[in-house]
Amino acid sequence: MSNPWIAIGALGLVALAIPVSMIVMSRLLRPSIPEQGKRAVYESGEVPTGDTRIRFNIQYYMVALLFVVFDIETVLIFPWTVIYSDAVSEVGLARALLPMLAFIGVLVVALGWAWRNGAVRWIRSPETTSQRVDQS
Amino acid sequence: MSAVAPVAAPLQSAPLPGTIAELLGLDPDAPAVLFVLAFLAAGAVISVLMGMTAVLGIWGKRKITAAFTDRIAVNRHGPYGLLIIPADAVRLLSKELIVPAQVDRPAWDLAPLVIASSALLGFAVIPMGNGVQIADPETGLAFVFATASIASLGLVMAGYASNNKFSFLGGLRAVAQNLAYEIPLVLTGASVVIFTGTLQMSGVVEAQQAALVSLGPVDIPSWFAFVNPFAFVLFMVANLAEVGRNPFDIPEAPTEIVAGYQTEYSSVYFVLIYLGEFIHIFLGGAIVATLFLGGPSGPVLPGIVWFFAKMIAVYLFTQWARSAVPRLRIDQLIQIGWKGMLVLSFANLVLTAVIVGVIQA
Numbered sequence: 001m002s003n004p005w006i007a008i009g010a011l012g013l014v015a016l017a018i019p020v021s022m023i024v025m026s027r028l029l030r031p032s033i034p035e036q037g038k039r040a041v042y043e044s045g046e047v048p049t050g051d052t053r054i055r056f057n058i059q060y061y062m063v064a065l066l067f068v069v070f071d072i073e074t075v076l077i078f079p080w081t082v083i084y085s086d087a088v089s090e091v092g093l094a095r096a097l098l099p100m101l102a103f104i105g106v107l108v109v110a111l112g113w114a115w116r117n118g119a120v121r122w123i124r125s126p127e128t129t130s131q132r133v134d135q136s
Numbered sequence: 137m138s139a140v141a142p143v144a145a146p147l148q149s150a151p152l153p154g155t156i157a158e159l160l161g162l163d164p165d166a167p168a169v170l171f172v173l174a175f176l177a178a179g180a181v182i183s184v185l186m187g188m189t190a191v192l193g194i195w196g197k198r199k200i201t202a203a204f205t206d207r208i209a210v211n212r213h214g215p216y217g218l219l220i221i222p223a224d225a226v227r228l229l230s231k232e233l234i235v236p237a238q239v240d241r242p243a244w245d246l247a248p249l250v251i252a253s254s255a256l257l258g259f260a261v262i263p264m265g266n267g268v269q270i271a272d273p274e275t276g277l278a279f280v281f282a283t284a285s286i287a288s289l290g291l292v293m294a295g296y297a298s299n300n301k302f303s304f305l306g307g308l309r310a311v312a313q314n315l316a317y318e319i320p321l322v323l324t325g326a327s328v329v330i331f332t333g334t335l336q337m338s339g340v341v342e343a344q345q346a347a348l349v350s351l352g353p354v355d356i357p358s359w360f361a362f363v364n365p366f367a368f369v370l371f372m373v374a375n376l377a378e379v380g381r382n383p384f385d386i387p388e389a390p391t392e393i394v395a396g397y398q399t400e401y402s403s404v405y406f407v408l409i410y411l412g413e414f415i416h417i418f419l420g421g422a423i424v425a426t427l428f429l430g431g432p433s434g435p436v437l438p439g440i441v442w443f444f445a446k447m448i449a450v451y452l453f454t455q456w457a458r459s460a461v462p463r464l465r466i467d468q469l470i471q472i473g474w475k476g477m478l479v480l481s482f483a484n485l486v487l488t489a490v491i492v493g494v495i496q497a
Contacts, residue, residue, distance in 0.1 A: 123469030
């Protein structure tokens, strides 16, 4: 059979060419009328305050860190699922299944550890919590 | 259920470029011929998808939402207001592009391209029935999951480069959400691979053709939605989160953070992001149809009609959820994702493996 990646590459080119042609078409059509204040960042109509390159909630980082672990693990699970039913008939259920159960078991223990340490618990900032208490 | 050999004879004919080459009497193994024909086939497929997005994204979405909320929506231009589609397309493309101050220029310009192109790229390996499939590599399923997740990169680029606090929050939320629900999505997809024994999309479709049970004259096919309904439900929920529709529309959340990562985009860039989102929903629908609903198989009507019907059915489901289900908060999202969906998808994978193994052994 012919190489499928040539066809995928051709589709990738079309998928890139159509949005680019839309950008070019829009550039020919659209006006450009610079006015004072038009380029200001949108902050609900207020004068923008400060820059956006600021420190942000670390909890987003924790979630991303956890993702790296589990994403690599799904990559390792995929080849196993492909050969699984063939492997069961060849080497038996125990030898095909138990190593993967042990692997997933280790990961589940790790998830439990992250869970207990609060990596997947979203902590609200004390400020908003206290405000909520005041209101009620 | 027996495993399908990895290089099984495909149910449909060979991928589309090869078929066209044979019709024209050309050599399908010559790379240049294949490239040109695949280019033409891709143009046709993408045009159909763009047309579908125009109809369902610009017109259908308003009509559906209006029907859910007891309103009328567009009805002035042409029959059923259908002429709003060209009107809106011209209106949006001819809007002035406002570039906010201090945006990160290359990233800000590239983000809409990434979002729109990556969603289209996924359709390269989807078997749409009647031989309409651009390519059929052996790693088709892994490829389609990979391309579907490129969009999150575009969302971060858009959110971070805009230099806008709403965009920034939306971008961060988009990452947190897509990361948390990516793993259940892929793991549930892997549980289907245990049945099929192949990642090739034609093989996945073929594994769902046998009859599961016969009720008198009607054969219920062994679509994986019937074989493993638990995985189907998990996949639909994770898919809703991946395409960012209610209850998982936290990254956009119009009532909280304006429009999330796309707040600062106008004109053609807005069109591209909007288009990319809808094509992403269709790609999600196409993956669901291929993995769980037997792809293009179905009685009487030709396969391609069935495929599009299933894909649009999933789209309607997302629109239904959009109108009917309230939005989650970010803390609930993280909890449901990591403590609920992830554990359930592991349970699903292990249970599927054990059951298939016991039947096999």
